[in-house]
Amino acid sequence: MKMKKINLRNYSVKGIDADGKDVELPYDVKESISMVIFSPTLKLDGRSLLKRGKLAEKIEAAKDEILLEDADYTIVQTSFAQVTGYGKNDLELVKRVLEAEDIEVKEKGK
Numbered sequence: 001m002k003m004k005k006i007n008l009r010n011y012s013v014k015g016i017d018a019d020g021k022d023v024e025l026p027y028d029v030k031e032s033i034s035m036v037i038f039s040p041t042l043k044l045d046g047r048s049l050l051k052r053g054k055l056a057e058k059i060e061a062a063k064d065e066i067l068l069e070d071a072d073y074t075i076v077q078t079s080f081a082q083v084t085g086y087g088k089n090d091l092e093l094v095k096r097v098l099e100a101e102d103i104e105v106k107e108k109g110k
Helices: 029-037 046-060 071-080 087-098
Strands: 002-007 011-016 022-027 065-068 101-104
Touching: 002 087, 011 087, 022 029, 022 087, 029 046, 029 071, 029 087, 046 071, 065 071, 071 087
Parallel strands: none
Antiparallel strands: 002 065, 002 101, 011 022
C-alpha cells in the first residue's frame, strides 16, 4: 500500500523585528497545514469540517513526519491546490505537501 510522507518539521523564514532588523523566524508547519485545510475560501460543509478536524488532530499528534493514506492526502492536496494567496515564506510548505514522497508500506501481519 502506498502512502504520502509529509515533513512536518518547522523551518526558518526571514522576517523583520520591531527595530527593522532582519531576523530568522520559525515557520509553524503543522499550524499552517491546518490553516489551509480549514480555509474559509474552501466553503466547507459540516461533514467536511468534521472530517478535516480528525485529520488536523492526526497532523498535530505526529512528530516530525506523517504518513497519509490516499483519502487524507487528497484532502490536504486539494486544499493546497484551491487556496490562494501564498507568499515566499510558504514556498517550502507548499513544496512539502504537493511534492510529498510516495512511501510503500506493508500492513502488519502480512
